[in-house]
Amino acid sequence: xxxxxxxxxxxxxxxxxxxxxxxxxxxxxxxxxxxxxxxxxxxxxxxxxxxxxxxxxxxxxxxxxxxxxxxxxxxxxxxxxxxxxxxxxxxxxxxxxxxxxxxxxxxxxxxxxxxxxxxxxxxxxxxxxxxxxxxxxxxxxxxxxxxxxxxxxxxxxxxxxxxxxxxxxxxxxxxxxxxxxxxxxxxxxxxxxxxxxxxxxxxxxxxxxxxxxxxxxxxxxxxxxxxxxxxxxxxxxxxxxxxxxxxxxxxxxxxxxxxxxxxxxxxxxxxxxxxxxxxxxxxxxxxxxxxxxxxxxxxxxxxxxxxxxxxxxxxxxxxxxxxxxxxxxxxxxxxxxxxxxxxxxxxxxxxxxxxxxxxxxxxxxxxxxxxxxxxxxxxxxxxxxxx
Ligand code: ATP
Ligand code: MG
Numbered sequence: 210x211x212x213x214x215x216x217x218x219x220x221x222x223x224x225x226x227x228x229x230x231x232x233x234x235x236x237x238x239x240x241x242x243x244x245x246x247x248x249x250x251x252x253x254x255x256x257x258x259x260x261x262x263x264x265x266x267x268x269x270x271x272x273x274x275x276x277x278x279x280x281x282x283x284x285x286x287x288x289x290x291x292x293x294x295x296x297x298x299x300x301x302x303x304x305x306x307x308x309x310x311x312x313x314x315x316x317x318x319x320x321x322x323x324x325x326x327x328x329x330x331x332x333x334x335x336x337x338x339x340x341x342x343x344x345x346x347x348x349x350x351x352x353x354x355x356x357x358x359x360x361x362x363x364x365x366x367x368x369x370x371x372x373x374x375x376x377x378x379x380x381x382x383x384x385x386x387x388x389x390x391x392x393x394x395x396x397x398x399x400x401x402x403x404x405x406x407x408x409x410x411x412x413x414x415x416x417x418x419x420x421x422x423x424x425x426x427x428x429x430x431x432x433x434x435x436x437x438x439x440x441x442x443x444x445x446x447x448x449x450x451x452x453x454x455x456x457x458x459x460x461x462x463x464x465x466x467x468x469x470x471x472x473x474x475x476x477x478x479x480x481x482x483x484x485x486x487x488x489x490x491x492x493x494x495x496x497x498x499x500x501x502x503x504x505x506x507x508x509x510x511x512x513x514x515x516x517x518x519x520x521x522x523x524x525x526x527x528x529x530x531x532x533x534x535x536x537x538x539x540x541x542x543x544x545x546x547x548x549x550x551x552x553x554x555x556x557x558x559x560x561x562x563x564x565x566x567x568x569x570x571x572x573x574x575x576x577x578x579x580x581x582x583x584x585x586x587x588x589x590x591x592x593x594x595x596x
Pocket of ligand 1: 389390391392393394395396397398414415416417492493494495500502503550
């Protein structure tokens, strides 16, 4: 038995002449989400349909409902494009519903204008037929227990009575590409998800201090990246070793500036890597006021190290909202596994919360920034992570 779902998209329909482009990217993203399964996805007047074997239904719906740009989807019954066939299918659909769903109305959308009846006529005729064939039913146009939706497509008619939400947003790729600074924590994976929701495709960058941090914490980041790739397709993950940089900072700079100096190096590395790869923005999981490095003063001094645009999608969220999101996108269970972050190594006892740029720049004079930058880029390993 084959199954069909109807996929609706929202925002992209509003975007004027970009519409066709956005639709093409969404279609491509839907196809890649199920590329290892026999699923046929077709375009249909402001919607897509996916057809697949009934046995795969749960997996296909799970995957397609994660694709950005999808507003909702419905599992549908199909009927031939004739009123009698549609009536017959309507009875079948209604008989499969629980007894207590006893009030209804019919709503038709006719994208195929060559169908001989108008939408109100279809509503009336199918409604009348249901009343006749299913004695428990009554019409209630204001608060029906269910609505039988009918869509008249070009080849078939689709009937359904409920839908599930997709994530909304824009298809990944349509607004460009960004570099996600991915730590092993709770916040940055959520920030990456939110960036993808606005149509950005991602590469990810993780800074580690092997051998001071274990291979374990790198595996954790790989797993986080893998989970993010469910939403936006394969993600190139760059692992950069900053152990040398940390050692130099520790040996040569004032202790309380350690984190700020490391963060500034991270931004420089990100910017250099972005330039090489044609990426114009970075995404971080920073919020305001969470920790010493997230005061306005710290953020100002840190971001002064690079010109690249920094996006901070979590800025408006409270911690508990970030945690809720992390749970919903299923990165939370990985994020809370214990790990050592390179930033938690050598943590100063009293990190500066209101650093002064002149002092920071003074401290950096004892570092050979260009050499450290070059070596870090040399010490980068890249792998493509996919689900
Ligand atoms: P997270 O939960 O994402 O680790 P956090 O609340 O712990 O965030 P910070 O440790 O101040 O906050 O880090 C702020 C942001 O800097 C992170 O969200 C991430 O984008 C980036 N970052 C921090 N450490 C690393 C790292 N080791 N590799 C890559 N990016 C990092
Ligand atoms: Mg962190």
